[in-house]
Amino acid sequence: MSKHKNDEPSPEVILPITPMLDMAFQLLTFFIFTYNPSGMEGQFDLSLPSENEAAAKETKQPPPPPDPDAPPKIEADVTIVVEAVTDDINRGEIAKIHIKQNSGSVIVGDLKELFDKLKLANETATEKEVIKIQPASKLKWSNVIMVADTCRKAGFKNVSFVEPPGFNISVVN
Amino acid sequence: MDKNEVDVLFVNVRPFILKDYESKGATALQKLTDKFKEGDPFIIILGEEPMRFSEFKFWLRNQFNTLKRTSKDGKVKTTIVMRAHKLTDYDQVYRVLQMCKIEGFRQIKLRAVTKSVAQPI
Numbered sequence: 001m002s003k004h005k006n007d008e009p010s011p012e013v014i015l016p017i018t019p020m021l022d023m024a025f026q027l028l029t030f031f032i033f034t035y036n037p038s039g040m041e042g043q044f045d046l047s048l049p050s051e052n053e054a055a056a057k058e059t060k061q062p063p064p065p066p067d068p069d070a071p072p073k074i075e076a077d078v079t080i081v082v083e084a085v086t087d088d089i090n091r092g093e094i095a096k097i098h099i100k101q102n103s104g105s106v107i108v109g110d111l112k113e114l115f116d117k118l119k120l121a122n123e124t125a126t127e128k129e130v131i132k133i134q135p136a137s138k139l140k141w142s143n144v145i146m147v148a149d150t151c152r153k154a155g156f157k158n159v160s161f162v163e164p165p166g167f168n169i170s171v172v173n
Numbered sequence: 174m175d176k177n178e179v180d181v182l183f184v185n186v187r188p189f190i191l192k193d194y195e196s197k198g199a200t201a202l203q204k205l206t207d208k209f210k211e212g213d214p215f216i217i218i219l220g221e222e223p224m225r226f227s228e229f230k231f232w233l234r235n236q237f238n239t240l241k242r243t244s245k246d247g248k249v250k251t252t253i254v255m256r257a258h259k260l261t262d263y264d265q266v267y268r269v270l271q272m273c274k275i276e277g278f279r280q281i282k283l284r285a286v287t288k289s290v291a292q293p294i
Contacts, residue, residue, distance in 0.1 A: 039286035041256070092262065135263040142259035144266075145285040164264050 044148065044159060077101060077125040078118070078156070082147055084136035092140035097147070101125075111150050118154035131156035137164040180251040182236070182278075184229075185217040186269050187258030214265040226268065233276045241277075252280040259286070 081098040085091060097108045099117055108114045122128060131151045135144045148159045189209035194202055205223065209215055216229040224232060240249045253273050257266045273281055 041284045041286055043254075044283040044285070092260070137262060137264035139263045140259065141257045141261040141263060141266055141285075144263050145259075161267065161270075164267055167264060167267065 077127050077130075078121050079132040079134060079162075080114070080147060080151065082133065082135045082139055082143070084139040084143075086138065092138055092143065094139070094143050094147075095136075111146060114147070115150050115154050118151060118156065122155040129156060129158045130160065131158070132160050132162050134162045135164060137166060139164075180240070181254055182251050183219060183254050183256065184269065184273075185256045185258075186214065186261050186266060187217065188260055188262075188265075189213045189215055190260070214261065216269070226265075226272070229269070230272050230276070233272060233278075237277045249277060250280070251278065252282060253278050254282045254284055256284045 079100040083095040085093045085095045097114050099106050108117055151159050191211055216224045240251055
């Protein structure tokens with residue numbers, strides 16, 4: 001077998017830079033135009049008793065048999081009751097907001113007024129961080145969050161949601 | 174670190190609004206309209222078919238039992254992150270919270286959109 005000697009120079013590799021750049025920019029443009037960012041989200045931590053707290057209470061005294069239907073007891077000086085509009089056009093919007101305290105109850109018309117009243121309530125409250133919100137059953141979630149957000153801005157960092165009036169627990173079981 | 178400590182379960186709650194799903198394609202839309210009427214509340218979980226509340230309850234129970242069985246210390250440390258659509262009624266959100274509590278999940282977080290326009294889940 002004879003050895004074949006190749007004296008010819010190897011073919012030069014040419015990278016087609018221009019069309020590659022063109023393609024890269026086209027892809028970049030495509031992704032910029034089709035990018036659809038999702039809304040930024042905030043987060044509420046719910047006030048459920050931790051397992052350690054529950055265990056510590058159990059060691060002190062034997063607790064009565066737990067009632068799974070009973071709502072959790074939350075100590076708060078201020079409770080916000082939000083009523084919802086029930087007509088077909090504005091169904092689920094805020095109708096009235098009640099601020100319930102030990103000193104009595106006041107009705108506020110909008111979130112701005114709620115904020116002002118809560119700011120004052122926060123100064124006198126013994127439980128400065130805790131507030132309860134009792135929205136109506138048919139209140140839209142966006143309105144619930146707006147009320148909760150107003151409470152947080154007014155200084156109540158621990159917002160708890162309680163059972164809506166007339167809630168039938170049997171629908172859960 | 175125990176795997177369950179960082180385990181998160183996203184639960185999306187929303188009413189069925191036909192126009193939000195018109196772009197999903199005829200087959201998927203037909204499947205949804207067979208199951209839900211306009212305004213029906215339902216649950217969406219990644220990797221699962223959209224569920225009615227009754228289905229979700231059993232799914233949650235199975236999930237809890239599986240997590241408990243596979244956990245090293247027999248405790249479920251999974252956090253439920255609940256994302257409710259802005260048009261969901263409060264009683265539906267509360268119902269889901271109660272279901273999570275009854276089935277044994279203790280750590281629950283509520284998410285809400287803070288900026289921009291809410292996207293359909």
